[in-house]
Amino acid sequence: MSTQVPxxxxxxxxxxxxxxxxxxxxxxEPVRKLSESEEVVSLEGDVVSDExxxxxxxxxxxxxxxxxxxxxxxxxQKGMASISELRQPEPKHLYREEVIDDFIRNFLKKYNMTExxxxxxxxxxMLFKKGAFHDNELGHFTDVYNKNAKLKEKYQSMLKDVEExxxxxxxxxxxxxxxxxxxxxxxxxxxxxxxxxxELYNQIKMLKEKHKLFQQSxxxxxxxxxxxxxxxxxxxxxxxxxxxxxxxxRNEIQxxxxxxxxxxxxxxxxxxxxxxxxxxxxxxxxxxTPWPEDARTNPYRGKMLDEFNxxxxxxxxxxxxxxxxxxxxxxxxxxxxxxxxxxxxWKVWNMATGERLISVxxxxxWIGGVDFHPSGSHLVTSSGDCTVKIWDFVNSCYSHEFKDHxxxxxxxxxxDTGHFVLTACMDSTMKLFDLNAQKCRQTYYGHTDSVNRIxxxxxxxxxxxxxxxxxxxxxxxRTGLTVQTFYGHATTINDVAYSHRGKIVAxxxxxxxxxxxxxxxxxxxxxxxxxxxxxxxxxxxxxxxFIIAGTGTGSLxxxxxxxxxxxxxxxxxxxxxxxxxxxxxxxxxxxxxxxKSLKTWKQILHYYIIL
Numbered sequence: 001m002s003t004q005v006p007x008x009x010x011x012x013x014x015x016x017x018x019x020x021x022x023x024x025x026x027x028x029e030p031v032r033k034l035s036e037s038e039e040v041v042s043l044e045g046d047v048v049s050d051e052x053x054x055x056x057x058x059x060x061x062x063x064x065x066x067x068x069x070x071x072x073x074x075x076x077q078k079g080m081a082s083i084s085e086l087r088q089p090e091p092k093h094l095y096r097e098e099v100i101d102d103f104i105r106n107f108l109k110k111y112n113m114t115e116x117x118x119x120x121x122x123x124x125x126m127l128f129k130k131g132a133f134h135d136n137e138l139g140h141f142t143d144v145y146n147k148n149a150k151l152k153e154k155y156q157s158m159l160k161d162v163e164e165x166x167x168x169x170x171x172x173x174x175x176x177x178x179x180x181x182x183x184x185x186x187x188x189x190x191x192x193x194x195x196x197x198x199e200l201y202n203q204i205k206m207l208k209e210k211h212k213l214f215q216q217s218x219x220x221x222x223x224x225x226x227x228x229x230x231x232x233x234x235x236x237x238x239x240x241x242x243x244x245x246x247x248x249x250r251n252e253i254q255x256x257x258x259x260x261x262x263x264x265x266x267x268x269x270x271x272x273x274x275x276x277x278x279x280x281x282x283x284x285x286x287x288x289t290p291w292p293e294d295a296r297t298n299p300y301r302g303k304m305l306d307e308f309n310x311x312x313x314x315x316x317x318x319x320x321x322x323x324x325x326x327x328x329x330x331x332x333x334x335x336x337x338x339x340x341x342x343x344x345x346w347k348v349w350n351m352a353t354g355e356r357l358i359s360v361x362x363x364x365x366w367i368g369g370v371d372f373h374p375s376g377s378h379l380v381t382s383s384g385d386c387t388v389k390i391w392d393f394v395n396s397c398y399s400h401e402f403k404d405h406x407x408x409x410x411x412x413x414x415x416d417t418g419h420f421v422l423t424a425c426m427d428s429t430m431k432l433f434d435l436n437a438q439k440c441r442q443t444y445y446g447h448t449d450s451v452n453r454i455x456x457x458x459x460x461x462x463x464x465x466x467x468x469x470x471x472x473x474x475x476x477x478r479t480g481l482t483v484q485t486f487y488g489h490a491t492t493i494n495d496v497a498y499s500h501r502g503k504i505v506a507x508x509x510x511x512x513x514x515x516x517x518x519x520x521x522x523x524x525x526x527x528x529x530x531x532x533x534x535x536x537x538x539x540x541x542x543x544x545x546f547i548i549a550g551t552g553t554g555s556l557x558x559x560x561x562x563x564x565x566x567x568x569x570x571x572x573x574x575x576x577x578x579x580x581x582x583x584x585x586x587x588x589x590x591x592x593x594x595x596k597s598l599k600t601w602k603q604i605l606h607y608y609i610i611l
Contacts, residue, residue: 318597320596324595325340328370339579342367344383346360364385369381404440428448429451431443446473451466471493494510508535512535556580
């Protein structure tokens with residue numbers, strides 16, 4: 001499409017279009033002004049309608065130029081008239097693809113190939129009239145400029161995509177650089193933290209070494225403190241012993257003065273016996289101690305203490321050791337007990353205050369047996385390391401060690417004279433050690449299995465033993481022979497005990513059976529079953545009217561010897577009761593257990609109001 005410019009030739013383009021004209025003269029076509037493209041169509045339509053003047057192409061051209069000139073003049077006048085009016089919007093251009101024949105015509109016209117154009121027009125219309133082809137079969141000739149424009153647009157779109165991708169890539173590159181810097185920072189930070197960690201580790205190691213040095217100093221100070229406390233206690237005990245000796249001497253002098261007219265009293269015999277017991281260790285060393293005489297007075301016979309109330313309740317509990325406690329022993333005159341444990345230590349406690357007086361580590365293995373010397377100044381212990389040690393409170397050390405046993409020693413007891421120590425061993429033997437001669441005086445054979453417990457007949461030369469061979473035997477310590485053996489238990493015997501007045505022996509086994517034996521009539525008095533729990537420890541009250549049995553469940557069973565039955569059960573321990581002693585006044589009981597505790601039991605007193 002082209003626009004006419006005054007003074008310049010107009011470059012024209014031709015488009016053929018088939019038009020049908022109506023033959024009805026009454027129908028008038030509306031008259032309207034044609035656009036430049038429509039003018040071309042109209043011109044070609046004239047050529048088609050006037051078949052006779054096809055050869056006079058110049059005439060047709062002149063007519064078309066005159067008509068187009070008139071319309072151009074009208075358009076220019078309208079354009080001038082519209083300047084004063086509001087500005088009209090610019091026309092929109094519509095591009096469409098050309099058909100093949102229009103393209104050929106426009107091409108020939110453009111290059112002034114007039115003759116060729118006439119020949120093409122003539123031949124084209126002749127074939128069209130003959131029906132050789134139709135318009136809808138010719139197709140379109142693609143506009144290269146439109147295709148180039150589309151390709152250019154696509155190219156621009158691709159360039160835009162490339163720019164966006166490049167922008168994204170730059171952004172990702174920046175992110176990667178930032179991440180790499182962060183990684184380098186974290187690596188540096190990790191290396192620094194690792195260095196600080198190593199430095200702290202070295203400092204901790206140095207502090208541990210210093211702590212060890214300080215701990216050694218603290219341990220030394222603690223040992224010095226304990227040694228000082230021991231010395232203080234021993235001095236106090238020695239002072240009490242000296243006071244007792246002084247009182248005994250005074251009483252003896254008074255008794256001797258009174259005996260001039262009245263003779264020696266039984267109290268004098270008792271005092272002299274006690275005084276003689278305190279002088280045990282002053283016998284000339286290296287020589288065998290003479291065997292004690294049979295005729296010795298038992299101070300418990302003919303003497304009654306406060307009646308023992310069988311109803312007990314736990315009033316105090318002390319965590320005594322770090323491991324299970326194996327046994328307990330009562331001081332001869334004071335409310336002081338000694339405990340031994342699987343942790344390899346033995347400790348002395350003031351039961352009046354609950355204060356720990358002494359703590360000693362002296363064995364390489366567990367300690368199973370413990371007993372006080374009759375004077376109260378020495379202690380004996382037996383251990384799983386197969387040794388028996390005598391401990392001197394005054395000098396804070398052990399005075400002697402016996403290594404005759406080859407297997408663990410379960411129990412140990414002092415003789416009432418203080419000259420001898422009796423032991424029970426796992427190798428089924430028992431040994432009697434002479435403290436003055438510092439050697440084994442007697443070995444007792446007869447049991448076929450481990451000897452678990454022993455107990456002296458008070459103020460005699462006989463003792464009882466309980467063994468895993470299920471027998472209870474009475475022995476003469478001087479001859480080394482068995483006096484009597486009791487049969488009746490079906491399982492291992494865990495503990496045996498002599499009554500304070502003698503004559504009666506109690507034994508307990510792993511089936512929970514307690515048997516009471518009469519040593520004079522050599523027969524079983526009665527039997528009590530506490531249930532499906534082992535009997536681990538037994539103790540008589542001071543009046544020999546009751547037996548306290550400690551079991552594997554932590555319970556205490558009180559057995560009335562007269563009624564021959566269980567009269568009370570008390571429970572406070574969380575594990576097996578391993579040791580029991582009754583206080584000197586017969587009002588309290590002290591127990592130890594595998595639960596590592598030391599407990600005090602008091603009698604429940606009943607008061608009655610008489611109206």
